[in-house]
Amino acid sequence: MKFTEEHEWLRAEGELVVVGITEHAAEQLGDVVFVELPEPETMVARGDEVCVIESVKAASDILAPLDGEIVEVNAALIENPALVNEDPLGDGWFFKMRIAELGLLEEYMSEDEYKDFIE
Amino acid sequence: MDDLLRTPLHDLHLELGARMVPFAGYAMPVQYREGVLAEHRHCRAQAALFDVSHMGQVILGGRSAAQALEALVPVDVQGLAERRQRYGFFTNESGGIEDDLMIANRGDHLFLVVNAARKAADLALLEGAMAGVEAVTDRALLALQGPGAEAALAALVPSAAAMRFMDVAVLDWQGAALWVSRSGYTGEDGYEISLPEARAVDFARVLLAQPGVAPAGLGARDSLRLEAGLCLYGHDIDAETSPVEAGLGWAIQKVRRLGGAREGGFPGAGRILEELVKGPARRRVGLRPEGRAPMREGVALFAGEDEVEPVGRVTSGGFGPSLEAPIAMGYLPAALAEPGTPVWGDVRGRRLPARVAGLPFHSVNYRK
Numbered sequence: 001m002k003f004t005e006e007h008e009w010l011r012a013e014g015e016l017v018v019v020g021i022t023e024h025a026a027e028q029l030g031d032v033v034f035v036e037l038p039e040p041e042t043m044v045a046r047g048d049e050v051c052v053i054e055s056v057k058a059a060s061d062i063l064a065p066l067d068g069e070i071v072e073v074n075a076a077l078i079e080n081p082a083l084v085n086e087d088p089l090g091d092g093w094f095f096k097m098r099i100a101e102l103g104l105l106e107e108y109m110s111e112d113e114y115k116d117f118i119e
Numbered sequence: 120m121d122d123l124l125r126t127p128l129h130d131l132h133l134e135l136g137a138r139m140v141p142f143a144g145y146a147m148p149v150q151y152r153e154g155v156l157a158e159h160r161h162c163r164a165q166a167a168l169f170d171v172s173h174m175g176q177v178i179l180g181g182r183s184a185a186q187a188l189e190a191l192v193p194v195d196v197q198g199l200a201e202r203r204q205r206y207g208f209f210t211n212e213s214g215g216i217e218d219d220l221m222i223a224n225r226g227d228h229l230f231l232v233v234n235a236a237r238k239a240a241d242l243a244l245l246e247g248a249m250a251g252v253e254a255v256t257d258r259a260l261l262a263l264q265g266p267g268a269e270a271a272l273a274a275l276v277p278s279a280a281a282m283r284f285m286d287v288a289v290l291d292w293q294g295a296a297l298w299v300s301r302s303g304y305t306g307e308d309g310y311e312i313s314l315p316e317a318r319a320v321d322f323a324r325v326l327l328a329q330p331g332v333a334p335a336g337l338g339a340r341d342s343l344r345l346e347a348g349l350c351l352y353g354h355d356i357d358a359e360t361s362p363v364e365a366g367l368g369w370a371i372q373k374v375r376r377l378g379g380a381r382e383g384g385f386p387g388a389g390r391i392l393e394e395l396v397k398g399p400a401r402r403r404v405g406l407r408p409e410g411r412a413p414m415r416e417g418v419a420l421f422a423g424e425d426e427v428e429p430v431g432r433v434t435s436g437g438f439g440p441s442l443e444a445p446i447a448m449g450y451l452p453a454a455l456a457e458p459g460t461p462v463w464g465d466v467r468g469r470r471l472p473a474r475v476a477g478l479p480f481h482s483v484n485y486r487k
Contacts, residue, residue, distance in 0.1 A: 030150060030154055030155055030338070031154050031155055031156040033156075033411075033413065033437075033438035033445075034411045034412050034413060034438070034445070036412065052412075052467065054412065054413050054438070056154075056155040056156060056338055056342065056437060056438055056440075057149070057155070057338060059413075059415070059467075078411070081411075085154075
């Protein structure tokens, strides 16, 4: 698993990349009450705002970590946004995307590097 | 955070796992370990303890304090019975609101509770208008709110159970004088308790040890008051908003209205008394977004999906945990203020539908 400075995690799953937010991010956000997901089959560029997360406190964005295509979104979050808090690394995932090559993930932080980053 | 003021409960907040945020110059707990939603629901179901020591406590001890205060607020202060409390607001010359406050008649003096961010301004206003103004700076202020509040406080001070909504009393707890009012700002039954700061931590610990009492932070306090349709100063009411627009005309008693024995005599009386008769041009309304996306403060409101000019604005908005839905308050032209009227809010560039709703969103549960 890889981590971005925007507190997203990226996990290779076959030829796709699954994207979610870290436990640290979920805790900082507080209770999530609304998630707006992108349409599947959307082409996105790195840095695009692809999801909106609204917690009890504020709205924040999830950025596309890489260029690619959104192929699947976690529709369960629409009915149950609390999954983001309950299981951020598992059932609280946001979307799966196809990128040019999985090797592009390597530029992002390892778990240890991310732990140092948030301290 | 280091240059922020601290309440007497600061260390207890940290011990309880609070996340501290700056608020009106103070370091305040926005939530504890359970989080805003759980703290909110706990308050509605059992009892929540809030630290509101950042709020201003003021004694007006002058001989004619009630009369002098009536020159600043459109409230019947002289007619306020002993050991009773009343909601009010300081108005300005243009009929806007300088702050909202609680006014208690404690026999030989009045006791006020004002908003933290307006403390200094309110004190200056009061000192300019009367003698005998004393800022109380050595007492904490706690709010115990929820259906379990009576049992929890009565376990410490039994006579608290006999108080009714908006009663005030001085009760003894182990030698400490508690200035108690049966009131709050959550829509629930409960108490606000002023006590010597040196005893505040012990008292809070004993309350938290009562069955069903849990700490709650500013996050839950905000969602609770929003569900209860209560105004937050600087957001839903401010120096430009009149009390009548804000739907607070009920707090202006007949004696201060046109034809009353002490008609007018407060700043902005011309506008305010006229609006009471003719109705204001715009009104504070509740809003229920139709989707799940919250409409937060600042969201522009439109009369039609494709209208270009906004007709109003959201002043408080978020998620209502008891309703499990987004809720908001804002201002709309009087003609659009009827419950059920469709409006659209601009959320991140998209027009999302909402309907005007009656207030409060969640029925209040006071001990009348």
